[in-house]
Each structure stands twice: as structure tokens, then as C-alpha cells.
Amino acid sequence: MAEQMKTELSIWLNGKKESLDSNQLSHLLPRFKSPFAVALNGCFIAANQYPNTVLQAGDQLDIVSPIAGG
Amino acid sequence: MHSDFNIYGTQLNSRLILGSALYPSPALMQQALQQSGCEAVTLSLRRQAPEQQGGEQFWQLIRELKLQLLPNTAGCHSVQQAVTLAQMSREIFQTNWIKLELIGDDYNLQPEPMLLLQAAEHLLADGFEVLPYCTDDLVLCKRLYELGCKVLMPWAAPIGSGLGVLNPYALRTLRERLPDATLIVDAGLGVPSHACQVMEMGFDGVLLNSAVALAKDPVLMALAFSQAVAAGRSAFLAGAMPKQDFASPSTPVLGMPFWLQEAL
Numbered sequence: 001m002a003e004q005m006k007t008e009l010s011i012w013l014n015g016k017k018e019s020l021d022s023n024q025l026s027h028l029l030p031r032f033k034s035p036f037a038v039a040l041n042g043c044f045i046a047a048n049q050y051p052n053t054v055l056q057a058g059d060q061l062d063i064v065s066p067i068a069g070g
Numbered sequence: 071m072h073s074d075f076n077i078y079g080t081q082l083n084s085r086l087i088l089g090s091a092l093y094p095s096p097a098l099m100q101q102a103l104q105q106s107g108c109e110a111v112t113l114s115l116r117r118q119a120p121e122q123q124g125g126e127q128f129w130q131l132i133r134e135l136k137l138q139l140l141p142n143t144a145g146c147h148s149v150q151q152a153v154t155l156a157q158m159s160r161e162i163f164q165t166n167w168i169k170l171e172l173i174g175d176d177y178n179l180q181p182e183p184m185l186l187l188q189a190a191e192h193l194l195a196d197g198f199e200v201l202p203y204c205t206d207d208l209v210l211c212k213r214l215y216e217l218g219c220k221v222l223m224p225w226a227a228p229i230g231s232g233l234g235v236l237n238p239y240a241l242r243t244l245r246e247r248l249p250d251a252t253l254i255v256d257a258g259l260g261v262p263s264h265a266c267q268v269m270e271m272g273f274d275g276v277l278l279n280s281a282v283a284l285a286k287d288p289v290l291m292a293l294a295f296s297q298a299v300a301a302g303r304s305a306f307l308a309g310a311m312p313k314q315d316f317a318s319p320s321t322p323v324l325g326m327p328f329w330l331q332e333a334l
Contacts, residue, residue, distance in 0.1 A: 014117040032118055033126065037158035042150055044157035062117060064158055066129045068099070069114025069142050070089030070229070070279030 012060040025053035029063075036065045075274055077167065077221055077252065078199040080138060082109045085269070086299045087140065087254065088292065089113075089279025090132065098288050100131045106292035110138040112169055112277065114145075115158055140201065142169040147182075149189045156193055168193060169223070169256075170202040178228040183210045187217065194218045203256050206240035208247060215251050222251055223277060226268065227258025230280045234264040238271075245272045262291075262298030269302025270310070 010019050013028075020028060025038070029050060038045040039062040045053055055061065073083045089112045093099035103111060113132060118125065132139070141159035146152040149172070156168045172189055174182025181204050190200050194217060202214050206224040214222055224244060227233035235241060236258070244253060255268040256277040265276045276299050285291035 014119070035129070035162045036118055037115065037161050039154050039158060042154055044154045044161075046157075047161060064115040064155075064162075065118040065125050066132070066162060067114050067116045067125055068089075068091035068093075068128055069112050069144055070091045 009055065009057045011055055011058065014062060020055065023055045025055055025061075026050045028055075028061075032063050033065070036063050038063055075252075077110070077138075077201070082138070082275075084108050084296065084299075085275040085303055086265075086296050087112065087275060087277040088282060089277070090128070091279055092283035093288055094283075096127055096131050099283070100135065102282055102288040102292040103135055103137065105289045106282070106296045108137070108292075108296070110140050111135070112140045112142050112279070113163075114142050115155060115162065138167070139163045139165055140167050140169050141165070142203075143171045146172055147174075148172075149185050149192065152185075152189045153192050153196075156198060157196075160198070166197060166199045168198050168200055170200050179230075180228065181205055181225075183207065186210070187213055190214055190219055191217050201254070206237055206244060208240070208243055211244055211248060211251075215248055220252055221254060222248070223254045223256035225257040226255050226264065229257045231258050232260025232281055233258055234260055235267055238267075241268060241273070242271055262294045265295055266298040266302035266305075269299055270305045272306050275299070 008019055008021055009023055010017060040053065041060050073081055075082050075085050084107045086106055086108045087110045088103055088106055088108045090099055093102065111132065141163050143152040143155045146155055152170060152172050159168060160166060170186065170189055170193065172182045172185045174180050186202055186204060190202050193200050200219050201221045201223055202219055203223045204210055204214060211222050211224060224241065226235045252274045254275040254277050255273050259265055259276065259278045260281050268276060282288050282291045282295060
């Protein structure tokens with residue numbers, strides 16, 4: 001498990017600035033509806049890596065879900 | 071009837087692949103997909119907006135159809151973007167298929183050929199089954215095929231234009247020069263005759279979205295396209311007659327009344 005840190009940090013969540021009170025990715029995810037996939041700073045984060053992923057100030061986090069496409 | 075059409079080994083009975091976007095309503099999308107008889111559908115990923123509930127309904131409807139899912143990397147402008155989106159797609163949709171789109175020009179959404187090759191190489195090495203959306207350029211298509219893309223998806227015209235086949239020579243050349251590649255014409259078709267035309271050329275399939283979704287009656291247009299694709303395929307297999315520049319009567323001349331064999 002990644003080291004937990006109780007602090008406030010600011011990241012870019014789906015393109016919007018957001019302040020978090022935890023640096024654990026897994027703490028942030030329950031607000032999103034399944035299915036979703038995650039990219040951190042433009043790189044894919046596999047689901048089995050969520051518990052080990054620590055966020056840092058200024059990170060860009062993208063959480064995506066299925067939509068229509070051509 | 072046995073079909074010899076397959077995408078990376080997955081056999082499909084319908085040679086028509088439809089997109090899931092731009093329909094007047096999710097219900098009409100579902101009806102059009104069903105009416106077309108297609109067995110594969112394209113879809114994509116975008117940032118989740120919890121305040122928007124439409125995404126959930128879309129996903130539910132798509133899953134009910136039990137079609138093969140062909141996720142795309144629409145909107146990507148870099149190799150990194152395309153690779154990351156492909157990896158996220160594979161995790162969500164549980165498929166190695168990826169319709170690789172890498173845009174090089176925002177006006178006509180023309181694929182970026184150099185980056186397309188780089189991204190395709192990367193994704194193939196990562197175990198993806200890559201279906202690159204590409205132009206009809208022979209050399210680009212040859213390079214993609216040599217890399218290991220067994221399925222290529224050249225455009226007929228820019229995405230959403232409905233212009234039909236802008237360069238029949240280029241498409242015919244692709245078919246002739248890459249006889250073993252699975253070639254699916256993707257983008258730019260507007261009416262069923264366009265689809266029939268490329269199927270008559272010997273293309274293996276057709277992928278389209280706007281032409282059905284933006285029709286006045288998408289469900290009926292989906293049926294029309296499926297019939298056109300089937301007709302074009304049958305015509306290709308049947309083999310067209312040779313063209314000639316002069317008339318040749320089809321009704322026998324022998325026995326024609328009103329004329330005499332000898333001059334009076």
C-alpha cells in the first residue's frame with residue numbers, strides 16, 4: 001500500500017482544478033461510476049495499480065467512461 | 071451462410087460496421103444498429119461527468135445489443151494520447167481491438183500518417199489488434215500492413231462529409247496491391263450507393279456512422295446500407311461484365327422483321 005498522507009493538495013481532475021484532502025488515488029475513485037478507466041499525467045493507470053498510486057500537487061488526472069463514437 | 075469475413079480471427083456475418091454517435095436518440099441508435107444487422111459497433115471514451123447521466127444509459131443500451139465493441143481513439147493528436155486511450159479502452163471494453171485514429175489536421179480530420187505508424191507499432195507490440203483509420207495512400211497502407219495491421223481502414227472522404235469515394239483510383243489500387251489485407255472503407259460515405267460501390271471494388275467491409283445517424287429515418291437508412299453492402303459484395307463475387315466503348319445489342323439480331331436479306 002502506498003504511504004498515506006493527510007494533507008490538502010491541488011490537482012487537475014478531468015481538466016478542472018480541484019483540492020483533495022487525500023493523496024491516495026483510491027480515496028478519490030468512489031465518487032465515479034463504473035465502468036471507468038484512469039490516466040495520470042497522460043499515462044494509463046491499470047485498475048490493479050489504484051491502491052499503489054499516490055497523487056502529487058499539480059497532477060493531471062483523467063477518469064473516462066464509455067460514450068458514443070464513430 | 072458461412073462468412074469468410076473476419077477481424078483478427080473473429081468471424082462476422084455482416085460486413086457493415088456502424089458507429090454509435092449522432093443519432094437523434096439512444097433508442098433510435100439501438101433500433102438502427104439492430105435493423106442494420108451489424109455485429110460490431112464503434113464507441114469511445116471521454117471524461118466522466120457525474121452530473122451527466124446520459125453516459126450510463128448509452129452503455130446500458132450498447133451492452134444489451136451484445137455486439138463486438140470497436141473502441142476508437144478519436145480526437146487524439148499524439149502517439150501518447152492514442153496509446154493511453156487505447157489502453158484505457160482495453161481495460162473497460164475487454165477487447166484487444168482498437169480503431170486507431172490520430173488526427174493530423176483539424177479541418178478535414180485527416181489522419182497523421184507518420185504518427186499513425188508510430189502508434190500502430192507501439193500498440194501492436196503491446197498486444198493490440200489495430201485497425202488504423204488511414205488515408206487511401208498506398209505507401210502508408212503498405213507500411214501499416216507490413217507492421218502487422220491485418221485490417222486497414224482507408225477513408226473514402228473526410229469524416230462526416232458524406233461525399234462518397236473521392237479517389238476511386240486510389241481505393242482500387244489499394245485493393246489490387248494489398249489482396250491479403252482486410253480492407254474496410256471508413257468515413258466519408260453518404261448514401262448506400264457509395265457503400266455498394268466500394269464493396270463492388272472488392273473491399274471487405276464498410277464502417278460508417280453519420281450517413282445513418284443523420285438520415286431523416288436512421289432505422290430505414292441502416293437497412294438500406296446493409297442491403298447495399300450485401301448487394302455490392304454479391305456483385306464483386308459475381309464478377310462484373312467487361313466495359314466497352316460501343317453498343318452491343320442484347321436482343322438477337324437474327325430474325326429481325328422488316329428488313330430484307332437482299333437488296334430490292
